[in-house]
Amino acid sequence: MERRKTVMAGWVMILLGLLALFHNFIGFFTIVALILIFAGVYKMQRNRLKKGYMLAAIGGVLLVLDNLVLFIGITLISLGVFYYRSRKIQPGGSAVFKQNFMSNYKWDEMPWTLRNASIWHVIGEMNADLSLALPEERETVFYMQGILGDVDFWIPEYYGVEVEAVVVFGQIELGRDMDVGVLNRLVWKSPNYAESEYKVKFIISYVAGDVRFQFI
Structure with a gap:
């Protein structure tokens, strides 16, 4: 249980750090997308793969839709x-x-x-x-x-x-x-x-x- 709390705290800190770095460029849907992606990754690390992939996929779709130019650039x-x-x-x-x-x-x-x-x-x-x-x-x-x-x-x-x-x-x-x-x-x-x-x-x-x- 203690290890889970430590891992979760680490993900929260990473997410907050990303938001602090890119707050001028991040919209509401991007924030929601990042939360879903990190939640999906956390579920995958807990061996709850199906739910993890679903959350990450939804987050990925939202991220692309809200950052289409960025997605084209990455591609x-x-x-x-x-x-x-x-x-x-x-x-x-x-x-x-x-x-x-x-x-x-x-x-x-x-x-x-x-x-x-x-x-x-x-x-x-x-x-x-x-x-x-x-x-x-x-x-x-x-x-x-x-x-x-x-x-x-x-x-x-x-x-x-x-x-x-x-x-x-x-x-x-x-x-x-x-x-x-x-x-x-x-x-x-x-x-x-x-x-x-x-x-x-x-x-x-x-x-x-x-x-x-x-x-x-």
């Missing part, structure tokens, strides 16, 4: 960072580059080709089973970036895996380990990476979303 910045980073990240000119406002990838039902790829979207969903994948190269770089995303990867043990993931609001799950809340970051490399015949590196970045890696 353009995200796209600019994507173009810059993708050219540096991808090892060669054979990579696939995709940019969409909304995308939905279902690579968990039939064989698919695993290749170097850079994918950006405002809203996106991906389900990818690497046991069904046909790798083009021994080493693959998979780069995903967006505003809102729901991403699931199922990875066989024979793959060497490296992960660099950032989710500002939401969760990152790796096997049984899960980080939920604000400013989540994961850097991880599988123990068998060096000797694996096939290697894949995931570089994933979202403003809000769920990113999950499950090993099969």
Whole structure:
């Protein structure tokens, strides 16, 4: 109980600090949106995920509606960072580059080709089973970036895996380990990476979303 009170006090102080910093630019609906988002994050950290996501989603919608210009600016910045980073990240000119406002990838039902790829979207969903994948190269770089995303990867043990993931609001799950809340970051490399015949590196970045890696 004491720990809960401490955590709640921390969130309240963060919220009050943000309001103090940006009070000249924040309207009533933005304040309500921020309260809902932080309440949602708090619920998620208490493992009440369904209610937490609902509160955060409502807060996010209000925040976008009340700050449409800001949302457009964040989207353009995200796209600019994507173009810059993708050219540096991808090892060669054979990579696939995709940019969409909304995308939905279902690579968990039939064989698919695993290749170097850079994918950006405002809203996106991906389900990818690497046991069904046909790798083009021994080493693959998979780069995903967006505003809102729901991403699931199922990875066989024979793959060497490296992960660099950032989710500002939401969760990152790796096997049984899960980080939920604000400013989540994961850097991880599988123990068998060096000797694996096939290697894949995931570089994933979202403003809000769920990113999950499950090993099969």
